[in-house]
Amino acid sequence: MTAQLLSASRPRERIIETASRLFFRQGYCATGINQIISESGVAKASFYAHFPSKELLAIAWLEQREERWIQQLKERIAQCPSIDKRVAAMYSLWGDQIRNEGYRGCGFINMAGEFSNEESPIRALVRDHKDRVRHIIANDVLSEYQPRMKPSDFDELVNAIYSLFDGAIIQAQNFMQDWPIDSALKASLKLLSQSLPEEG
Amino acid sequence: MTAQLLSASRPRERIIETASRLFFRQGYCATGINQIISESGVAKASFYAHFPSKELLAIAWLEQREERWIQQLKERIAQCPSIDKRVAAMYSLWGDQIRNEGYRGCGFINMAGEFSNEESPIRALVRDHKDRVRHIIANDVLSEYQPRMKPSDFDELVNAIYSLFDGAIIQAQNFMQDWPIDSALKASLKLLSQSLPEEG
DNA sequence: CCTTGAACAGACAGGTCTGTCTATATATTT
DNA sequence: AAATATATAGACAGACCTGTCTGTTCAAGG
Incomplete structure (x- = not known):
């Protein structure tokens, strides 16, 4: 049992x-x-x-999930030498996770959907999590592009990859299939490849 | 009152x-x-x-929302002569909607999050809706690119734009701000611009 | 041995939920 | 005018919910 x-x-x-x-x-x-x-x-x-209370249990759960997820993400991307490999590692981490967990999507997004009050501590936690992931994309995954691009272009690139990432999670959950993850990865790499003025 | x-x-x-x-x-x-x-x-x-029952009311609501949303989308894109303008119209429809509705995101996605049973009629309805939107992107928004691209590339382009779209909705809901919509539109146009072998 | 702390089992209060039911009123149609 | 359909108000059943409370068991440490 x-x-x-x-x-x-x-x-x-x-x-x-x-x-x-x-x-x-x-x-x-x-x-x-x-x-x-x-x-x-x-x-x-x-x-x-x-x-x-039940809500405080939920908070404890999300905090634990946050910690573990961020740690896994950092571990995986730390082993990758190139930008392309790090982006791929980010997607493959999520692909592994969603398969293991039965296509239930992102625990944070799902929780946010159930707490309509934006002032709720749960919502704040979700915003913090998403902000943190965005910072990892900017500072750890795409870092070496930052000095080589116009700041606003770099921001747009980070936003785009992050939207692709979240969209892929939602769609994989919706259809209970993996292809949205693969498609989003390919699109991310395509966006990357045209982001530097001088192609290397 | x-x-x-x-x-x-x-x-x-x-x-x-x-x-x-x-x-x-x-x-x-x-x-x-x-x-x-x-x-x-x-x-x-x-x-x-x-x-x-309550659930049948929810289904009636989603069906009405589906019908109205699809109709609005088709109306807006029908008035646009170019691909770029149609993509922009798609995002601007959503931008208007999310502002009017107080950044509560996509009603279908939110409902799917509350119905964990994938066999539920609600979940089927959400899948149908998402499929329909995807078909509109492929057949009405990006249609004239289809014969000019390799089929698999065209599919990937549709998937990418659709993931960007859903991701932007989620993030606008999460942060209660508009910038994810703008960023996703820019990224979508960027992907479009490099999708044809011969640039026109 | 005896005390203290932490776990156990489970009854209970007070509230909310969905869905059913009775009974009354109004409006339209025959 | 009578009959029928459709609306109203609101009590009620039965289930479930969160959170509190009483009392028991058991193991570690003085």
Whole structure:
């Protein structure tokens, strides 16, 4: 049983692992506290001892997901010598993830959709995440193009690649297929190839 | 009062108008039947006489939204003589819409996020919608490029522009700003400009 | 041995949800 | 005028939700 496997770790970890799976697969609203505690094999009192509310659990989950995802992304691109390879690595990371996770798309975007109040801490967290990814694209993936381009052109290039990336995630989720990822990668490389005035 | 204004039309229309506003602004789960009937000034029995369930109301709403959106898109692009202008019209339609509707993104994508079951009729509706938009891009917006390009290249171009489009919507929603739309339009035109072997 | 802390089980309160039902009013048609 | 269709108001059932509370078990440390 799942509970058997999970019982090795401590309650707080079991709760987050279960919540991660359920929030991501079913959505936040559709997942109740009762299901979380029953599937993580934890008493209700223990749950509320660790997380004062369902929303704070969601925040803890997103923070953990954020940390792990950013770390994986940085690891993968750090091993790539060229811009093209780093862009490809970014897409392949996402391709691997979406296949493993059953084409459920981006956990942050999905959560943002369920929290319509833009002042909500969840929404702030999602904005921070997306900003951080954008900065990684600009500073770690495309960095060496920055001094060789007009600043506004560089910004547009970053925006374009980032929109392609998010759009591909949405469409892969929608159609439950991989081709949007591949297409977006190809388009990104095409945009890159015509971004420098002197072609090298 | 809103109910005053709405009372001009018949109950079924009042219900759909209200549901459209509430589902879109608050989300499907977060909107209850009781709020819908009270804000549309309709008795509960009347509601269930017109719509057997909440989900069927959502489907009726999405179908109406689909029809109106596709019609608007076709109208706008029909008036444009060149490819570039048609692509720009597509983005400007969305820009107008997102500003009017308060940066709540795409109603279809948002709904798909709340229905995790891929077999759900809602999910099927969203897939159909996205497919239809993709066909319009291929057959009405970029049509005259089709015979002048290698079929696989043409497909990739359509995919790329479509991913840019969806990504821009997501990011405009996330940041509640317009610049992702502008950036995606610029990138789309850039991709177009290098898609023909002989440049005209 | 005994105390303390952390986990357990599960009843409970108070609220919300969807959907059904009864009963009344109004408007149109025959 | 009578009959029929369609609207109204709102109580109600039954399920589910979050979060609180009581009480039990168990293991580690003084």
